[in-house]
């Protein structure tokens with residue numbers, strides 16, 4: 001082994017050790033603040049959000065949103081993609097929606113995204129990566145004229161990053177797990193964010209959301225829900241599937257209004273905080 005490799009290895013081991021030392025300091029700091037912090041954390045999680053973000057090391061969701069462990073259920077991949085057949089992501093979505101009963105899903109893209117930048121070039125980055133980036137190229141191809149209208153290279157990347165977030169939000173709406181949740185009366189909301197690495201701020205993107213209730217028929221699925229199977233055994237012949245869908249939507253709407261009123265009446269002191277936390281949820285409910 002030559003001297004250069006030895007020096008390099010020592011340097012890398014020092015970097016590695018620094019991370020573990022950081023963990024010891026983290027534990028000490030938390031324990032000083034609250035000696036039962038980790039014991040409480042070990043009892044379970046009750047996250048209110050699912051965040052699908054980019055693996056980029058500059059976009060850590062908890063740090064950016066000043067949230068603690070246990071508050072956000074997180075999935076990250078290169079360029080925050082929602083690929084319909086991604087087994088890993090679909091398991092995360094299903095667990096978040098059906099078991100953790102999460103109502104708010106966020107897709108967070110960011111500026112200066114290497115994945116987005118690479119998808120805009122014709123240079124190959126390797127087999128699997130090229131395949132992955134093809135999903136961004138689909139968005140690029142669709143909006144090439146708009147993206148190319150920007151003179152600055154970074155503006156082009158930011159524009160495609162935004163459009164990519166929108167495309168992935170749409171992919172979540174089309175996801176059967178989300179559609180089924182809506183039909184069961186769980187009003188899952190999907191939000192699009194762009195984290196601006198250069199300022200630290202998160203920008204909430206206004207997305208013309210086609211919720212599962214108004215989705216194109218090409219994607220809209222009809223599920224035979226357990227409750228309907230039970231109902232069909234007892235209900236009168238006048239109960240049509242259309243009426244059932246309407247009732248479910250009305251119930252969903254009622255639950256949302258009740259939830260917001262409860263926040264206003266019973267948690268006046270916490271309301272400002274809650275409003276910030278679930279701002280998108282309330283904002284979206286206005287459209288119902």
Ligand SMILES: [Zn+2]
Pocket residue numbers: 054055056078079080110112113114115116
């Ligand atoms: Zn990225």
